[in-house]
Amino acid sequence: MFxxxxxQALHAVDRHGTLAAAAEALHLTPSAVSQQLSKLERDVGTRLLLPHGRSVKLTPAGRVLADSADTVLGELALARTRLDALSGDITGPMRVGSIPTGVYTFVTRALTSLAGAHPDVEPAVIEAEPERSLPMLVNGQLDVAVVESWDNMPLTRPPHTHWRALRDDTARVMLPATDPRADQDTIDAPELARDRWVSWTAGSRANAWLCHTLRERGIEPDIRHYVTGYATVFSLVAGLGAVALLPAMALAVASGHDVRPVRVDDPAPRRTLYAVTAEPHPRPALEACLDALADAAQLGDGGTDG
Structure with a gap:
């Protein structure tokens, strides 16, 4: 018997393509993964992997065993879930990947509540955009991914994932307080045609969304600043007179920066935040985490919906 x-080591290498990536997913060293694979090859009596550039590829025997491992490990996970459900135990690690505004506004609050109610749950948070967190979820590196999907640029849903809507949020134009338009309730898109913009890093989904949203409104954005954090955005808006288009929830980290949020009257772009899982039969701890996220998301924050 194997x-x-x-x-698990073979399954991880099959999914991730390299020993290093498999080791990271399994929270082991590459050497430990290599040792497990060598022992498995001795058990089978034949080679399972071959070098392939900087990665590895499975031999025909490796492919047969990897496919079987996927089935076996899936059945074991299902058995674990059913046993947990019978016992009602809410324990173990809970790895949550979340977009930044989720962490700032409700994810931390949700996990604090979860850990308080169930001390044997061990929360761990990774701040990540959907383009990173969803692959991690599918590859078994996360239990939950908190993601955003904009109405005008929806996320692609990976197969065999389950999406639970948490809350809606709308975008606001962030203006320096000294801007004459800052006291308006709304701003028409043509009024933004000559502004200089702050954007997320070029090539990111957030950057693509900004460009797409402005071009929908007939604006070719003059992007002068590229950043990776909301605090930097607010600093540039307040200090250099740039403008930004951000989720209203981002205002939770605007403290100390003299900026004003104004609605885009076009209508305003809207996003939905989701908790995404990949377990077909969530164990009790995961169900408790999803409930905590849903409850915390509705408690309100520094942003404004609607």
Missing amino acids: RTERL
Whole structure:
């Protein structure tokens, strides 16, 4: 019989393509993964992997065993879920990947509540955009991904994932307080045609969304600043007179920066935040986490919906 940890090593290499990536997913060293694979090859009596550039590829025997490992490990996970459900135990690690505004406004609050109610749950948070968190979820590196999907640029849903809507949010134009338009309730898109913009890093989904949203409104954005954090955005808006288009929830980190949020009257772009999972039968701890996220998301924050 094959030992589970050796099948897990082969399964991880099959999913991730390299020993290093498999080791990261399994929270092991590459050397430990290599040792497990060597032992599995001795168990089978044939080679399972071959070098392929900087990665590895499975031999025909490796492919047969990897496919079987996927089935076996899936059945073991289902058995674990059913056993947990019978016992009602809410325990174990809970790895949550979340967009930044989620962390700032409700994810931390949700996990604090979860850990308070269930001390044997061990929360861990990774701040990540959907283009990173969804692959991590599918590859088994996360239990939950908190993501955003804009109405005008919806996310692609990976197969076999489950999406639970948490809340809606709308975009606001962020203006320096000294801007004559800052006291308006709304701003028409043509009024923004000559502004200089702050954007997320070029090539990111957030950058693509900004460009797409402005071009929908007939504006070719003059992007002067590229950043990776909301605090930097607010600093540039307040200090250099740039403008930004951000989720209203981002105002939770605007403290100390003299900026004003104004609605875009076009109508305003809207996004939905989701908790995404990949377990077909969520164990009790995951169900408790999803409930905590849903409850915390509705409690309000520094942003404004609607």
